[in-house]
Each structure stands twice: as structure tokens, then as C-alpha cells.
Amino acid sequence: MWAPLPLCLLSALLATGSALLCEVCDSEGESCSGPLQLCAPSEGTCVKLIAAFNVGTNSFTYTAKSCLEPANCKTENFTLTYGKNITRRVNRTCCDTDGCNSGSIRVPAVSLVPNGWQCPSCYVLGAYLCKNMKPLLCTGAENQCIDIAGTLIMGNITLPKASAGCSFHSSNVLRPGVKKYAQFVVNVVTRVKVNPPTRTGGDNKKP
Numbered sequence: 001m002w003a004p005l006p007l008c009l010l011s012a013l014l015a016t017g018s019a020l021l022c023e024v025c026d027s028e029g030e031s032c033s034g035p036l037q038l039c040a041p042s043e044g045t046c047v048k049l050i051a052a053f054n055v056g057t058n059s060f061t062y063t064a065k066s067c068l069e070p071a072n073c074k075t076e077n078f079t080l081t082y083g084k085n086i087t088r089r090v091n092r093t094c095c096d097t098d099g100c101n102s103g104s105i106r107v108p109a110v111s112l113v114p115n116g117w118q119c120p121s122c123y124v125l126g127a128y129l130c131k132n133m134k135p136l137l138c139t140g141a142e143n144q145c146i147d148i149a150g151t152l153i154m155g156n157i158t159l160p161k162a163s164a165g166c167s168f169h170s171s172n173v174l175r176p177g178v179k180k181y182a183q184f185v186v187n188v189v190t191r192v193k194v195n196p197p198t199r200t201g202g203d204n205k206k207p
């Protein structure tokens with residue numbers, strides 16, 4: 001037989017039952033850890049994100065974990081190559097149970113084996129216009145040509161950029177606009193074009 005709980009205890013249980021707990025932190029580097037925090041009622045998902053940038057021998061990695069609105073949260077991975085050793089790699093996972101965004105998140109690996117496609121490429125850090133396109137041989141799963149400009153804000157770091165090259169995106173939804181990736185990470189896309197690549201051999205069959 002179900003014994004009725006005192007009303008105050010019942011409402012306390014319902015209140016804690018409806019609010020999610022997520023780990024919250026952000027930091028340069030390949031990991032971060034922070035306290036579990038109670039999410040706002042609108043934030044029904046926990047997110048964990050790693051973004052890795054490489055320009056020649058300079059590399060920069062940023063990790064963030066937070067609560068996020070479910071409409072903004074999508075588990076996805078995204079890789080872009082603009083030139084030899086000029087890359088951007090993003091992995092983001094979303095989940096909805098207490099503390100589910102703890103632990104590490106891996107930078108997506110990209111095979112360096114040419115896949116038979118090529119894209120126009122260029123890279124300008126701190127500028128919005130990319131000029132002097134050069135053909136780039138695509139590798140691994142990167143089989144789309146992307147031309148993108150905008151600003152990536154990670155905590156107090158702001159990276160304006162214009163770039164073009166080979167890409168792989170697991171969800172294919174890159175649109176101009178402001179997208180919140182996590183609590184301290186905002187991607188502002190001012191221009192984006194996605195085109196099919198061309199065959200390196202000159203035959204025009206599309207992937």
C-alpha cells in the first residue's frame with residue numbers, strides 16, 4: 001500500500017528530480033574539471049566539448065563543460081583542414097543524466113591518407129576575407145569543401161578567422177548565425193558555403 005509522503009518532502013523530491021546536475025568548467029588544454037552545478041529548468045542537457053586548432057607548429061586546445069538548453073545541444077563532430085597541418089577539430093557530446101558530462105573528450109582523429117578529392121583552400125587568422133585559394137588534397141573522411149568566416153569565442157579568447165578547405169561534419173548544419181556551443185563557447189558564423197569537392201584526377205563524379 002502506498003503511504004502518502006508529507007507534502008513538503010514530496011515537493012522537495014519533485015524539485016530535485018526535475019533539475020539536472022552537470023559538471024561546469026572551461027579551460028585551455030585537453031581537459032578540465034569543475035564542480036557539479038544545478039542547471040536552470042530550461043537547461044535540460046549537459047554538454048562536453050573539445051576544440052583543437054593547429055597552425056603549423058602552434059597548437060591550441062580548449063575544453064568546456066556546462067549545462068545547455070536541449071535546442072542548442074547536439075552530439076556532433078566536425079573536422080576541417082585548410083592546409084598542411086592547419087586544422088580545426090571539434091567534438092561535442094550532449095547527454096541528460098546527472099554528471100553525465102564528466103570525464104574526458106577526445107579530439108577527432110583525421111586520417112592523412114588522400115581520399116581522391118580536392119578543395120580550394122586558404123587560411124587567414126584575424127581577418128574575414130580569404131584570398132589566394134590553393135588546391136588542397138583532402139584526406140580521410142573529409143569530403144566536403146567549406147568556405148567559412150566568423151569568430152569563435154572561448155572564454156576570454158576571441159579568434160576571428162576566414163578559411164576554406166576540406167571538411168567533415170557529422171550533422172551538416174552549418175549556417176550563418178550565432179551558435180552557443182557551451183556556456184563559455186560561442187561560434188559566430190558570418191559566411192559559410194559548402195560545396196562538393198572535385199576529383200584529384202580531373203573526373204567530375206561527386207562523392
Ligand SMILES: *[C@@H]1O[C@H](CO)[C@@H](O)[C@H](O)[C@H]1NC(C)=O
Nearest residue numbers: 054055056057058059084085
Ligand atoms: C604539425 O603540428 C604538430 C602539433 O603542433 C607538430 O608537432 C608538428 O611538428 C607539425 N608538423 C609540421 C610539418 O609542421
Ligand SMILES: *[C@@H]1O[C@H](CO)[C@@H](O)[C@H](O)[C@H]1NC(C)=O
Nearest residue numbers: 075076077108141168170171
Ligand atoms: C563522428 O564522426 C565519425 C566519423 O569520423 C562518424 O562515424 C560518427 O557518426 C560521428 N559521431 C557523431 C555522434 O556524430
Ligand SMILES: *[C@@H]1O[C@H](CO)[C@@H](O)[C@H](O)[C@H]1NC(C)=O
Nearest residue numbers: 077091104105106107108109
Ligand atoms: C568524441 O569524444 C568521445 C568521448 O571521449 C569519444 O568517445 C568519441 O569517439 C569522440 N569522437 C570522435 C569522432 O573522435
Ligand SMILES: *[C@@H]1O[C@H](CO)[C@@H](O)[C@H](O)[C@H]1NC(C)=O
Nearest residue numbers: 026027028154155156157158
Ligand atoms: C583568460 O582568463 C584567465 C583567468 O581569468 C587568465 O588566466 C588568462 O590569462 C586569460 N587569457 C587571456 C588570453 O587573456
